[in-house]
Amino acid sequence: MQGAFEPTEQQKDEAALWHARRAGGSLSAEQEYEFEQWLNADRNNRLAFDQMRVIWARIEEPARRLSETRRKPALSGFLSWFRPRRSFAALAGMVFVAGAVFFLHPDFIDNIQADIVTGQSNVTAIALPDGSVVRLAANSALSTDFDKGHREIQLLRGQAFFEVVHRNGDPFRVRTGDATVQVVGTRFNVDRLSQQTVVVVEDGAVRVSSGLNENGVLLGPGQQVVVNDGTLSPSEIGDVGLALSWMKGRLSVHNMPVSELTARLENFDAGRIVVIGDVGTRSISGSFPTTDIPGSLETVADAIGAKVVRTSPWLTVIY
Incomplete structure (x- = not known):
């Protein structure tokens, strides 16, 4: 049974919508009156709205602080929580801050593993050690391995367009999720913005494989494959330019x-x-x-x- 002073899920949803509208300053006088009516109609409505204000305040404050100050090294601040005599409340506070950081920066783990992370620029062009070029979309991350003759890229997140140079037949590999793309020399796009991977070939040829299909499929110009849970779904595309529109x-x-x-x-x-x-x-x-x-x-x-x-x-x- 719902507690006497415990908002229902519907009341929480309504509170979230009212908070969003009021925070954006988009309420008319009539809507402001409607809000007051809703607020006073049920004590749990007011409680739900108060809870929503607290939640957003706690979420936005760490973001504001992170964007306005860089004065203290993050690691030293984090380690200071582990001094003796810290209370349970302090530990709970640390957990909350960590949760807020992951809410505001969900790509934190990817960025730690990456050699290259892009900001909000539409396109960032990067010359690779073998002479190939990769163009990365905003908020993309990749790691590289060009040691001992290797030419391997791990696309951790985002979109990347590769212009691969031929080098004595040495393969160039791009891995992302459960997909592996292998080429010798070509121009192709890899999209890793959701749980699936999409590979589009503009020029040349690539072979895309996965854990469930090691032989993979061979793609030529104007072809693409969607890799989802190890399943390969190749197809023709009418306009390669649409898939590459992010570069414009x-x-x-x-x-x-x-x-x-x-x-x-x-x-x-x-x-x-x-x-x-x-x-x-x-x-x-x-x-x-x-x-x-x-x-x-x-x-x-x-x-x-x-x-x-x-x-x-x-x-x-x-x-």
Whole structure:
């Protein structure tokens, strides 16, 4: 049985929406009156709203501090928590801060493993030791191994376009998730922005394999393969340029879930983008500029009948 002063899940959802609307300063006088009516209709409504304010304050404050100060080394601050006589409350506080850091910086683990991590620039071109060139999208991460004749890349996250030079037949390998791409000399794109990997070939040929299909499939120009849970699904694509549109400052998608599109757009924004409710399951098609994320999110919201509120420089909500 629901406690006398314990908000229901519906009340919590409603509180989240009201907080997002009020934080964005988008309420009209009529809506402000509606909010007051809702707030006073049930004591648990007010409790749910107060809880929501506390939650967002705790989430946004670490983000503000991280963005405004670099005065103390992170590691020394973290280790200071392990001094003797620290209370359980202090340990709980450390756990909360760690959780906030992972909420605000979910790519933390990838970045530790990476040799190269890109910021919010649309395209970062990097010359590799063998003379090949990789162009990385915003918020991408990769590690490299060019020791002892190896030519291997681990794409940990993001999108990468490779221009591979031929070198005495030595293979060039790109690994990501459960997919391995092997080439000698070619131009191809690897997309690792979700749980699946998509490889698109612009020129030359590549062989893509996985743990469940070691022989893999051979791709030529204008072909792609989707690798998901070890399964390879090759196909022809009508326009390679659409898959490579990110290098020109746009994301072109077809029938993509809004949650996945916003996750991709988030790579080009300084803050988090949170989708509330069933909005994330709706599909959308179009071409969205990565140089104007607020404008792209407004376009997405208009197309699916949703609303977008930027509660702070570190958090945008679509509902």
